[in-house]
Amino acid sequence: xxxxxxxxxxxxxxxxxxxxxxxxxxxxxxxxxxxxxxxxxxxxxxxxxxxxxxxxxxxxxxxxxxxxxxxxxxxxxxxxxxxxxxxxxxxxxxxxxxxxxxxxxxxxxxxxxxxxxxxxxxxxxxxxxxxxxxxxxxxxxxxxxxxxxxxxxxxxxxxxxxxxxxxxxxxxxxxxxxxxxxxxxxxxxxxxxxxxxxxxxxxxxxxxxxxxxxxxxxxxxxxxxxxxxxxxxxxxxxxxxxxxxxxxxxxxxxxxxxxxxxxxxxxxxxxxxxxxxxxxxxxxxxxxxxxxxxxxxxxxxxxxxxxxxxxxxxxxxxxxxxxxxxxxxxxxxxxxxxxxxxxxxxxxxxxxxxxxxxxxxxxxxxxxxxxxxxxxxxxxxxxxxxxxxxxxxxxxxxxxxxxxxxxxxxxxxxxxxxxxxxxxxxxxxxxxxxxxxxxxxxxxxxxxxxxxxxxxxxxxxxxxxxxxxxxxxxxxxxxxxxxxxxxxxxxxxxxxxxxxxxxxxxxxxxxxxxxxxxxxxxxxxxxxxxxxxxxxxxxxxxxxxxxxxxxxxxxxxxxxxxxxxxxxxxxxxxxxxxxxxxxxxxxxxxxxxxxxxxxxxxxxxxxxxxxxxxxxxxxxxxxxxxxxxxxxxxxxxxxxxxxxxxxxxxxxxxxxxxxxxxxxxxxxxxxxxxxxxxxxxxxxxxxxxxxxxxxxxxxxxxxxxxxxxxxxxxxxxxxxxxxxxxxxxxx
Ligand code: NOJ
Numbered sequence: 001x002x003x004x005x006x007x008x009x010x011x012x013x014x015x016x017x018x019x020x021x022x023x024x025x026x027x028x029x030x031x032x033x034x035x036x037x038x039x040x041x042x043x044x045x046x047x048x049x050x051x052x053x054x055x056x057x058x059x060x061x062x063x064x065x066x067x068x069x070x071x072x073x074x075x076x077x078x079x080x081x082x083x084x085x086x087x088x089x090x091x092x093x094x095x096x097x098x099x100x101x102x103x104x105x106x107x108x109x110x111x112x113x114x115x116x117x118x119x120x121x122x123x124x125x126x127x128x129x130x131x132x133x134x135x136x137x138x139x140x141x142x143x144x145x146x147x148x149x150x151x152x153x154x155x156x157x158x159x160x161x162x163x164x165x166x167x168x169x170x171x172x173x174x175x176x177x178x179x180x181x182x183x184x185x186x187x188x189x190x191x192x193x194x195x196x197x198x199x200x201x202x203x204x205x206x207x208x209x210x211x212x213x214x215x216x217x218x219x220x221x222x223x224x225x226x227x228x229x230x231x232x233x234x235x236x237x238x239x240x241x242x243x244x245x246x247x248x249x250x251x252x253x254x255x256x257x258x259x260x261x262x263x264x265x266x267x268x269x270x271x272x273x274x275x276x277x278x279x280x281x282x283x284x285x286x287x288x289x290x291x292x293x294x295x296x297x298x299x300x301x302x303x304x305x306x307x308x309x310x311x312x313x314x315x316x317x318x319x320x321x322x323x324x325x326x327x328x329x330x331x332x333x334x335x336x337x338x339x340x341x342x343x344x345x346x347x348x349x350x351x352x353x354x355x356x357x358x359x360x361x362x363x364x365x366x367x368x369x370x371x372x373x374x375x376x377x378x379x380x381x382x383x384x385x386x387x388x389x390x391x392x393x394x395x396x397x398x399x400x401x402x403x404x405x406x407x408x409x410x411x412x413x414x415x416x417x418x419x420x421x422x423x424x425x426x427x428x429x430x431x432x433x434x435x436x437x438x439x440x441x442x443x444x445x446x447x448x449x450x451x452x453x454x455x456x457x458x459x460x461x462x463x464x465x466x467x468x469x470x471x472x473x474x475x476x477x478x479x480x481x482x483x484x485x486x487x488x489x490x491x492x493x494x495x496x497x498x499x500x501x502x503x504x505x506x507x508x509x510x511x512x513x514x515x516x517x518x519x520x521x522x523x524x525x526x527x528x529x530x531x532x533x534x535x536x537x538x539x540x541x542x543x544x545x546x547x548x549x550x551x552x553x554x555x556x557x558x559x560x561x562x563x564x565x566x567x568x569x570x571x572x573x574x575x576x577x578x579x580x581x582x583x584x585x586x587x588x589x590x591x592x593x594x595x596x597x598x599x600x601x602x603x604x605x606x607x608x609x610x611x612x613x614x615x616x617x618x619x620x621x622x623x624x625x626x627x628x629x630x631x632x633x634x635x636x637x638x639x640x641x642x643x644x645x646x647x648x649x650x651x652x653x654x655x656x657x658x659x660x661x662x663x664x665x666x667x668x669x670x671x672x673x674x675x676x677x678x679x680x681x682x683x684x685x686x687x688x689x690x691x692x693x694x695x696x697x698x699x700x701x702x703x704x705x706x707x708x709x710x711x712x713x714x715x716x717x718x719x720x721x722x723x724x725x726x727x728x729x730x731x
Contacts, residue, residue, distance in 0.1 A: 001086075002342040008333050011085060012326055019085070020329045021311045022059035026092065026268065026302045029066035031057060032075045041078070050305040058082035061300065061332050062090040062136075067412055069351045072133025076345050088345035090336055095137035095175075095186065095411050096155060097121070099128035100358035101367050101538050102406045102413035104374040105515055106141065106167070108534030110157035111556040111609070112373035113650045113674055115170040121370050122174025124363045127184045129411070131353030135339050136187045136233060140171035142222030143192055143237075146570035148563065149202025151477025154407060154515030154535070156197055157222075158559030159572040159606060162669045164222035169229035176230055181340035183347050190226035192237035192270055194252050195219045199239055202569060204478045208239040213662060215241075216697035218574075224261055232265045232335055236298060238273050245280045247273040248289075253297035260701065266331040268300040269293060275304035286310055294320055299328035359417055364539055371536035371543030376556035377610040378520070378530040383461060383507055385550025385612055390429065392459045394436040395422055396452065397488065399465035399513045401439050407515055407535025408474025417538055421465045421511070424541025428549055441466075442487035449491075453498055461507045463548065464492060464527075470535060473515025482519045482566045496526050511544060517562040521603055532556070550612060555648035555674070557609035557717065561602035568598060573606040573718040574665040581666075607652050607669070607717035613643030613679065615716065617651075622689075622712055622725040629705075629731050633689040635724055637714060641677035648676045652715040653687045657694065658726075660706050664696060667718060694729055707731050 002008050012020065027047065034041040043052050058079050066072050072091055079089045097103045103121040112118065122139075129137060144164050145156040157167040168190060175188040195215060199206040210219065227234065234257065237246040246252060247269045257263045274293045275286060283289035290306035291314050301307040314320040340347050357363065377384070386393070399405055401422040403415030419427075422437050429435060436455045444452075456462045466488045472479065483489060492510075499506055509529040512518070513536070523530055531554070536543050546552040561571045582594040594600050602608075618638040627633050641647060653671035657664040670693040677683060689712065695705045712724040 002337065005334065005337060008337055009330065011087075012329055012333065015085065015329070017312055017315060017322065017325070019059050020325050021307055022056060023061035023087070023329045023332050024300055024307050024311070024325070025060045026062045026064055026300050027057070027060050028303055029063040029075070032063065032066065034078070050309070052305070052308070055082075056308065060089075062092055064092045064302070066091050067093060067132060069132050069349045069354050073346060073349045076349065080345060087333070088336055088341040090135045090339070090341065091133050092136040092138065092189070093129060093134045093411070094139065094409055095125045095129045095134065096139050096141070096409035097407070098125050098367065098413060098537060099132065099134075099411045100413060100417070101128060101363040102410045102418070103367050103537045104371050105154045105407040105535045106157060107154050107515065107560065108374035108536065109370060110163055110167050110559040111376050111534070112370060113163070113557060113672060114373055115166050117366075117370050117373060118167060119170040119174040120366055122171045123177065124366055126175045126177065126186045127357050128363065130184050130186050130348045131350040131357055132412075133349040134186050135341065135348060136189055137175055138189045138191055138235060139175070140168045140188060140226055141191050142168040142226050143195070143197030144219050144222060145197035145560070146572040147202035148482055148517040148560070149478050149480060149566065149569055150197065150199060151204060151473045151479070151515070152197070152475055153560065154473040155409060159561060160559060160574065160669050161218055161221045163559045165225035168222050168226035172226050172229035172231045176232070180232070180338050183350070187232040187335060187339060188226065189233035189235050189268065190223050190231045191235035192246070193223055193234050193257065194237060194246060195241055196237035196239050196246075202478050204476045205238050208241050210242065212699035212701070213697070216699065216701045220256070220701070227261055227263050232338065233268060234263065234265065235268050235270055236273060238270050238276065240280060245273070245277055245282050247298055248277050248282055248292040248296045250296045256701070258297060264331065266299040266328070266335055267297055269298050269302045271302050272304045274298065274301045274306045287314065290314065291319055294324060294328075299331055359538070367537050368539035368542045368546070371539050372546045372552040374534055374536065374556050375543065375547050375554055376532040376558055377547075377554040378532055378604055379524055379527065380610055381528040383509055383529040384531070384548060386461050386548055388430075390433045390460045392434045392436065393425070393429065394438070394455050394459040394462040395425060395465060396438045396441050396462060397465040398439060398442070399467055399511070400437050404470055405513050405535050405540045406537055407470055408477070413538060419539055419541035421463070421541045421544050424543070424545035425548070427542065428545035428551065441491045442485070444491070449494070453495065456495065456499070457504055459507065461509060463509045463511055465511050465513065466492065467513030468515060480566065482517065482563065484518065509548065517560055519563060519565060521564050524603060550645065553612045553645050553647040554609065555611060555650065557607050557650045558604055559606065561606050562604035564598040564603045567595070571602055573602070574668050576663045577666050601719060605717055605719040607650070607715055608719065609650075609717070611645075611647045611649065613641055613645040613647040615647070615649040615677070616640040616642045617714055617722050618682070620714060620722060620724050622727065624727075625725055626728040626730065628729075629691065632691070633727060635687045635689055635712060635714070636684065637686075638682050638684050639675055639677065640682040641679055644679055646676070646678050648674055649716065650674050651685065652717070654713040654715050654718065654721065655693055656711040656713070657696070658709040658711060660696070660708060661704070662696065662698070667713070669718070689727065705729070
């Protein structure tokens with residue numbers, strides 16, 4: 001048994017080169033699907049093609065996608081019986097937004113702006129995953145995204161660096177807890193380093209070409225925040241960055257991650273991305289791919305076989321120093337040590353824990369809470385919350401009674417364990433309400449349509465539960481259209497037109513289930529209430545009912561812009577100033593930076609979201625209008641709930657750097673608070689304005705703070721701003 005890190009170093013000195021290289025390799029768990037009886041393990045699938053020998057299976061460092069305690073126990077046992085050093089195997093998995101109890105997709109969770117709750121969701125996911133034997137989760141994803149065409153936008157926190165940082169840190173803390181050795185933790189692996197979210201034209205796996213200025217100011221801080229919060233691992237990305245694939249990128253891994261950020265944990269490639277160096281045209285063959293990945297600093301190759309096939313030769317030929325291999329192995333074994341696997345390789349494997357924790361009521365309650373807080377009310381002309389005397393309510397659409405609203409990357413989540421919108425409403429509506437449900441609205445006959453219309457006319461409210469099928473977002477799910485599926489769109493337009501023609505009241509509520517911003521201009525003009533529900537997870541149906549019936553007042557605010565048109569992509573609020581901004585009247589008359597057909601801004605901007613109540617901002621006061629180096633300033637104001645419902649407002653602090661030696665964004669989020677107020681209640685609130693908020697990075701990633709003027713705003717969104725004054729900064 002290994003009792004100290006020194007003993008571990010000693011162990012490394014006893015390992016053969018082959019054993020060390022095997023630790024730097026991760027295989028998919030399916031290979032270990034061996035029969036219960038003793039005997040040999042048949043090497044199957046690609047591992048067979050690669051001519052891996054059975055013995056190698058007992059030397060490799062980690063596996064991915066083993067997802068049950070019983071399975072993990074069987075594999076670990078067999079592995080340890082055959083590993084001459086008794087080095088435990090490490091199990092990794094994508095726990096992205098829950099393991100069995102599924103929380104909203106990360107883009108949805110981010111819209112809650114509630115980092116404590118997000119941290120708790122990761123605690124729940126860690127508890128559920130760890131009892132099933134998972135040691136490392138491939139989360140958080142800290143890829144900043146400005147292009148809704150990219151399918152993985154659902155996994156990201158959206159377009160803002162501050163939200164990205166806060167969310168990465170909250171997730172890491174939630175997964176890892178206070179002590180990684182505790183058996184309800186998993187180690188966090190930040191991904192995808194770096195700038196995967198900036199793939200050109202939103203097309204999956206495409207090129208990323210970014211200036212260093214932009215990389216440093218927008219894209220890197222999320223990963224760094226995850227590392228600073230203690231994440232024990234990091235994953236490279238599939239994309240190139242400025243001509244060099246991330247998996248062979250010394251600048252990213254050596255210069256930034258190791259040198260600047262002092263990251264000491266293992267770096268893992270993404271799935272197959274070492275071999276993909278060949279397809280990128282960055283390596284002539286597998287051997288060169290292995291060489292370039294190791295030289296760049298990738299410690300673990302995920303799944304493809306280049307390390308296993310070529311590293312030993314590269315060391316023998318002295319192309320790669322054995323010292324480099326030793327360092328990588330030390331990082332990997334250190335992680336196993338920190339997870340407590342050397343003292344008890346079965347520490348996390350807990351069959352009865354699976355019974356106890358998976359989908360337990362406490363976890364479901366948290367999922368319901370976060371799902372409701374994630375939802376963003378986009379429109380409401382008074383239809384919501386649904387009023388008390390609801391004799392008849394109609395629920396329409398493919399998401400009316402379907403559990404398929406967990407969203408992509410939903411771990412071991414199951415649609416059958418999911419509360420559908422219908423179930424949620426049945427549980428929460430008054431007993432006397434009659435609920436009519438029509439799940440099928442696509443390509444229906446005229447007879448059926450007329451039937452539906454008659455029901456809608458008699459109903460106090462009609463809820464249209466529509467959206468993108470789950471498989472439309474996630475990895476390799478890029479789209480060039482940001483529309484609802486055509487048959488759904490057709491149905492809704494026909495329904496609205498008929499109701500309008502017949503001068504019927506439009507008591508319609510559009511509830512959207514989707515993984516990316518959509519083009520909603522027509523809906524915003526024609527449907528009185530729109531609720532963005534994202535893919536809300538296991539308790540989605542309850543959360544929808546909570547919001548629609550007013551048991552929870554919506555408080556979600558968008559962390560990503562919703563466009564008028566896909567042609568606006570990439571669209572984000574914190575864009576650089578231009579020489580001819582459209583808001584300048586003089587320039588407006590001439591040529592300016594704008595489109596002829598849609599505005600520059602979003603239909604629903606970053607930070608936007610309605611509530612059932614109203615908030616007023618009073619007595620805004622910036623204490624000083626000048627600060628010098630080392631000083632801080634205070635922004636004070638009072639927030640009043642002037643409406644009828646208890647509610648929460650996300651107050652947002654924005655700063656604009658008026659002039660500098662680099663062109664700066666027109667606005668940047670620098671702080672926020674989520675404030676809860678009873679009807680009529682007023683609270684004094686303050687933000688501390690620090691020097692740090694006035695800093696930007698130059699192209700070398702160095703902090704720059706210049707004397708100058710900074711406009712300070714309080715926002716209810718990035719478009720609904722209150723001027724607070726101009727702050728001068730002097731050195
Ligand atoms: C590929 C994905 O890009 C990555 O996010 C994931 O963690 C790995 N596959 C492992 O499943």
